[in-house]
Amino acid sequence: MFSSFNDPFEALFALQRALDARTASDWMGRGTAASGSFPPINIFQKGEDFVAIVELPGLDKSDLEIEAKENTIRISGKKTIAYGQQASVHRRERVAGVFDRTLSVPIRIEPGGIKAEYRDGVLSLFIPRADADKPRAIKIS
Amino acid sequence: MAQELQVQQKREVEKKTEGTIPARVFVPVTDIFETPEALTVVLEMPGVGPNSIEANVENDIVTIEGRIDFTKYEGMQPVYTEYNVGHYARSFQISNKIDQGKISAEMKDGVVTLVLPKAEQAKARRIKVA
Numbered sequence: 001m002f003s004s005f006n007d008p009f010e011a012l013f014a015l016q017r018a019l020d021a022r023t024a025s026d027w028m029g030r031g032t033a034a035s036g037s038f039p040p041i042n043i044f045q046k047g048e049d050f051v052a053i054v055e056l057p058g059l060d061k062s063d064l065e066i067e068a069k070e071n072t073i074r075i076s077g078k079k080t081i082a083y084g085q086q087a088s089v090h091r092r093e094r095v096a097g098v099f100d101r102t103l104s105v106p107i108r109i110e111p112g113g114i115k116a117e118y119r120d121g122v123l124s125l126f127i128p129r130a131d132a133d134k135p136r137a138i139k140i141s
Numbered sequence: 142m143a144q145e146l147q148v149q150q151k152r153e154v155e156k157k158t159e160g161t162i163p164a165r166v167f168v169p170v171t172d173i174f175e176t177p178e179a180l181t182v183v184l185e186m187p188g189v190g191p192n193s194i195e196a197n198v199e200n201d202i203v204t205i206e207g208r209i210d211f212t213k214y215e216g217m218q219p220v221y222t223e224y225n226v227g228h229y230a231r232s233f234q235i236s237n238k239i240d241q242g243k244i245s246a247e248m249k250d251g252v253v254t255l256v257l258p259k260a261e262q263a264k265a266r267r268i269k270v271a
Contacts, residue, residue, distance in 0.1 A: 022220060089174045097144035
């Protein structure tokens with residue numbers, strides 16, 4: 001856990017370690033057999049809800065499609081790269097193409113309440129947990 | 142049929158000198174292409190905002206650094222991860238035929254486009270065959 005952000009130099013290192021510690025954790029169960037597929041996804045818990053953060057640099061928002069049903073979220077789209085005419089390519093590391101990835105989260109979510117935001121090449125999906133899935137305090141009589 | 146995209150594993154910067162902070166820095170995936178007018182360097186830095194880019198030219202070496210804003214991860218606990226995050230840095234040796242005063246950079250959707258215009262004398266002249 002990287003709860004302390006008081007020290008900005010330590011904070012990023014702590015975040016990197018926390019991310020490493022959960023690399024391909026079994027939290028998803030068999031929900032995403034597609035680990036290793038494009039695009040790479042990180043999932044966080046924030047309070048009672050969840051946030052999925054996906055790195056998708058250089059995409060046009062209109063080429064991105066997100067669907068949600070029950071506990072399944074599908075992210076699909078295409079990425080295009082234009083070099084323009086007359087260009088001779090010296091180095092080509094970026095890749096273009098199509099992608100289609102479905103993930104089933106092992107929790108009950110509110111598919112209608114999912115919010116998506118694309119900024120600086122990063123897609124953030126705010127996934128609210130279904131009320132029925134939230135833990136309830138049990139009163140002792 | 143379009144090519145199906147594959148995940149590219151992030152490569153860490155191999156430094157000749159060590160940083161003062163232990164955090165890892167990544168190598169941005171880069172395309173470089175040349176037109177008659179300029180050399181264009183395109184780097185992918187997801188999570189880096191337009192004001193967090195720094196490009197420098199010194200001794201014919203162009204260095205581009207991008208800093209991510211990781212404060213948005215505050216209060217979030219990772220449950221499942223497939224990639225790591227960190228700042229980006231990469232440098233390239235360029236020829237001195239670049240007009241260093243006219244270098245421009247643009248950032249959009251996590252992609253930096255650096256245009257290095259060729260110096261006048263470096264532009265090719267068409268030679269007529271008599």
